[in-house]
Amino acid sequence: MSGGVDSAVAAARAREAGHDVTGVHLALSRNPQTFRTGARGCCTLEDSRDARRAADVIGIPFYVWDMAEEFHASVVDDFVGEYAAGRTPNPCLRCNEKIKFEAVLDRAIALGFDAVVTGHHARLGADGLLRRSVDLAKDQSYVLAVLTREQLDRAMFPLGDWTKERVRAEAASRGLAVADKPDSHDICFIADGDTRGFLESRLGSAPGDIVDGRTGETLGTHNGAYGFTVGQRKGLDLRVPAADGRPRYVLSITPVTNTVTVGPREDLEVDTVTATRPIQMNFSEMSDIQVQLRAHGDVVDADVSISDGLVTARLKSPARGVAAGQAIVAYQPDPDGDIVLGSATIAAGTRASAHA
Amino acid sequence: MAYLDHAATTPMLPAALDAYVAAAREVGNPSSLHAAGRNARRLVEESRERVAAALGARPSEVVFTSGGTESDNLAVKGVFWARRTAGPERTAVASSSVEHHAVLDAVDWLGAHEGAEVVSLDVDGSGRVTPETLAAVLGERADRLAVISVQWANNEVGTVQPIAELARLAAAAGVPFHTDAVQAVGQVPVDFAASGASALTLTGHKVGGPVGVGALLLGRDVPCTPLLHGGGQERDVRSGTLDTAGVVAFATAVESAVKTRAEYAARVAALRDVLVAGVREAVPDVIYNGAEGDRLPGNAHFSFPGCEGDALLMLLDAQGVYCSTGSACSAGVAQPSHVLLAMGADDARARSSLRFTLGHDSVEADVDALLAVLPGAVERARRAGAWKTPR
Secondary structure (H helix, E strand, C coil), X not given: CCXXXXXXXXXXXXXHCCCCCCEEEEECXXXXXXXXXXXXXXXXXXXXXXXXXXXXXXXXXXXXXXXXXXXXXXXXXXXXXXXXXCCCCCHHHHHHHHHHHXXXXXXXXXXXXXXXXXXXXXXXXXXXXXXXXXXXXXXXXXXXXXXXXXXHHCEECCCCCCCHHHHHHHHHHCCCHHHHCCCCCCCCCCCXXXXXXXXXXXXXXXXXXXXXXXXXXXXXXXXXXXXXXXXXXXXCCCCCCCCCCCCCEEEEEECCCCEEEEECHHHHCEEEEEEEEEXXXXXXXXXXXXXXXXXCCCEEEEEEEEECCEEEEEEEEEECCCCCCCEEEEEECCCCCCEEEEXXXXXXXXXXXXXX | CEECECCCCXXXXXXXXXXXXXXXXXXXXXXXXXXXXXXXXXXXXXXXXXXHHHHCCCHHHEEEECCHHHHHHHHHHHHHHHHHHHCCCCCEEEEECCCXXXXXXXXXHHHXXXXXXXXXXCCCCCCCCCHHHHHHHHXXXXXXXXXXXXXXXXXXXCEECCHXXXXXXXXXXXXXXXXXXXXXXXXXXXXHHHHCCCEEEEEHHHCCCCCCCEEEEXXXXXXXXXXXXXXXXXXXXXXXXXXXXXXXXXXXXXXXXXXXXXXXXXXXXXXXHHHHHHHHHHCCCCEECCCCCXXXXXXXXXXXXXXXXXHHHHHHHHCCEECECCCCEECCXXXXXXXXXXXXXXXXXXXCEEEEECCCCCCHHHHHXXXXXXXXXXXXXXXXXXXXXXX
């Protein structure tokens, strides 16, 4: 129970379904004085108090579990390491994979519980299939697609058949004070929202070149390639304008040479995505399915094949801003909610017909 | 339900509750000059005399406060300020490494905000400050010490300190000696005059009185600067309208707890010994923390190897057995106990501990309830304990 409205209502619904429910709030900071006192996210002291009050109102026991070490090792260190390697991690996805449905789940099972209930907006029905929420704007199936069959078998998402609006109304009618609490969007362990500053304090300054992807010309310098993400336009601070005067975007990051490569918008377009570490992708070839390449990103029609643990997605229309380290999630379109077929970690995006 | 957390708070004694309700029905500010005020004043002063008589103090030495935390802060900061004002070279403050946070954090605040030199008195493996340890500190810097604070008995592991010996050393060196006796009153003999202490903290809700009222016994000649300024109701060292009903109930509880102490302690210690023997039998590799002899009668404190204390607590809670990890919470998270760490335990052992404390209404069935569910809880907590090992 993060202290937000979703997990509070999820707990209430699980209890009402007849389960013996215990509320758990995760303390995720090693140093309780740092981001637990921050103003945003889901792990401040105020959030912990909100969660406790929600549990009181629902009428379930409540505890705070200290997962700071696990969170730091599995999520924060991984986040920093991925940026250092030139990739763009998704810490929420990682937290689901390693904390909520691994560290918390393992501990819960050992202590005698049967499942972990969360307030994620996704459907997990009796058929065991993970589907998008009825509320497509709030759908979180993307960050849950990383879960294995075993993890899903021990998961419950009671909110998937409700819109966010209905969740809030339900919270209000139950007298839960968190009913109108704003959604959290930021990375919870970066309290001030300054990701680049956070990375710089951990990785130090590492000046390198910004080069033109087409000509190879050095256009400027940067203080650390980790400060950039594929598709990024702002913050390049280039002194030499492009010949055609059009804006330039980050095309790729090469940690070995500490180089950030930039180019025009169309050079961001890829039509083939390769990915590793497939999860739940129990097929060798699937045609006419859909893939999603980042959280809240567009959905693209694609054919996907898997061979020797390497996933290749051929996109039927080009996608932009495909960053290594993000997840590619495959969906089977379905009138009862698109079904998650599995996920993998993006290694590269390429374009069959490269620009001259 | 088996309530095994009396060191956190203990149920009010029926006599104290009755006294509270009766007094709370009456109107009257003890500082008012009319008959209603004089009546309230009489109740307060009678209570002061009863508390003083129960604890070997003079009535004028009893300063009513809002409880243990206020009394500790008043003694530590107030005596520090007053002594430093009288002698600017007195900038050091000494306390044991196993104090309650009400003392520890007050001392740390003096270090951080008043430039005080903070001296920590180490403890032995059972949590005791030996007279030799204090003597060594006094030998080095008695003239610089503004105040010394050592608890009478530890709130986590129940170790009783050699207070009379420590107070004698402090008195010989001319340094005021405060003791936090919150856990001791009603459990072990506490006589303020005989102890030689300059100041002593006690609180109502650990002896069967209400929460929110306590006292600092403060020797007449001990200088103390107030924390709270206002009407100066309590000897000009503590301001705030006196809580007549609370004070009456507090005095009733103190008086009763002290009067019945010997019989209570024998009964509860015997019950505690049954609990300890039962836990040792159920969990053979359990570690019994604290002193075997000089120990509060109702206290049992264990480390359960391979378990997280908070997991065990949750499992016992679900079975209606209420206990404590004994350690303070920081930002909602149980921290490894500073007491256990000071006694030489490592982090894992400190995290694996639980405190069971008995009180005036504890019965054998409480211990039976614990022993019935403990083996299963330990087994589950051990399975979950693997969770902490890095994967």
